Amino acid sequence: MYSSGPEKLSATTRHDNDFEVVRRLLDERYSCRAFRPGPVPRDAIEKILVTAQRTASWCNSQSWHVTITEGEGTERLMRTLYEHASNEAPQEPDFAFPREYKGVYLDRRRETGFQLYSALGIGRGDKAAYSQQALENFRCFGAPHVAIITTDEALGIYGAIDCGCYVSNFLLAAHASGVATVPQAALSSYAKVVRRELNLGADRRMVCAISFGYADEGHPANSYRTNRAPLEEAVQWISA
Secondary structure, eight states, rough: OOOOOOHHHHHHHHHHHHHHHHHHHHHOOBBBOOOOOOOHHHHHHHHHHHTTTOOOOGGGOOEEEEEEEOOOHHHHHHHHHHHHHHTTTTOOOOOOOOOOOOOOHHHHHHHHHHHHHHHOOOOOOOOHHHHHHGGGGGGGGOOOOEEEEEEEGHHHHHHHHHHHHHHHHHHHHHTTOOOEEEEESSSGHHHHHHHHHTTTTTEEEEEEEEEOOOOTSSSGGOOOOOOOOOHHHHHHOOOO
């Protein structure tokens, strides 16, 4: 039986409160592009991981595997990736990047880029500065930790989808813990390099990375927030 009266009202209030917490976390979270150097304590990281592990997945396969760097492990990975990117080494992601951005997708991509460049004082059309800023991806924006998200090659695209769900929950759990994050597809450009540097098996397919730590809140790269499309651009209702 369903509860009625005060008990039902209490349950409704609890759900409303829970919803507002989730909404607030989603509204507040942003991709951090400047970190303080200090590490996140291991127990804080484990709390985030335990929470994200509750992510739903296809057949409960829990398709993700997470490799986390710290200390010299992070520095070594950054040095190697930055060297490859600086030398314009061929990119070989495990999952193909978008063939092209067009229409509203291109508009949104450009808007985000211009927001970042404007915050950093980079003028429009300054391609040299654009390129230099793009290389900061491979320094992981100074983050003390990087989480490499991989899936088993046999699981294919559905393993990658499960990993995407995991990434979203990792980001929210981290934000709720006061830890800043930035999910990065850029590091997947050199998936083979990452596998070699971190001694990952040949059967692992890299989906993305999450750089994380404590935000340098005074840095201009963290001063703006991206927009979200209105529902009418993203949702279609079928009533009959």
